[in-house]
Every structure is written in C-alpha cells, then in structure tokens.
Amino acid sequence: MLILPVVRTARPERLSLEGNWRVNGVGRNVSHSFGYGLLDAAGMVRLARSWRTVPPQRRCELAAPRPQRAVPPRSSVTLQVCSN
Structure with missing residues (x-):
C-alpha cells in the first residue's frame, strides 16, 4: 500500500485534542480540522532519500x-480472443 511521504511524516502530537482525531481505514490518525497533522519537511527529506x-x-x-453488436439487457456477449 502506498502512503504518501507527506502523510507518513505528518506529526499530530502537538495539535489540539479538540481536533476530533480518528483512526482511518489504513490505521492513521486523521482529523477533519487538522488533516494528518503538522508537515515535517525534514522527515519528508529523510524518507525521500530511501524512497x-x-x-x-x-x-x-x-x-x-x-464486433458492432448491441448487448441486450440482462444478457451477455462472448468474445473469444486468441494470441499467436
């Protein structure tokens, strides 16, 4: 799974607890107010060096x-493809 360097290096720890932080589907903390957190430029550069x-x-x-054929509703058309 590709998680962008900006997201991987973001730091939410110094932001307000009022940001309604939640864990998203990939296990990352995210807030509607603060996104993934503060950008960490040095962290992005470190990560980019080994990317x-x-x-x-x-x-x-x-x-x-x-073939130019209409496909009627609730039916199928089979096309056979052979490679040489």
Missing part, C-alpha cells in the same frame, strides 16, 4: 476483433 520507486510501466496489447 524506492516502482519499475517502469509495462503495457501488453493484443489486437482483437471489434
């Missing part, structure tokens, strides 16, 4: 016939 990027995107394309 691993993903490999270049690869594309795989396969030409397939494109």
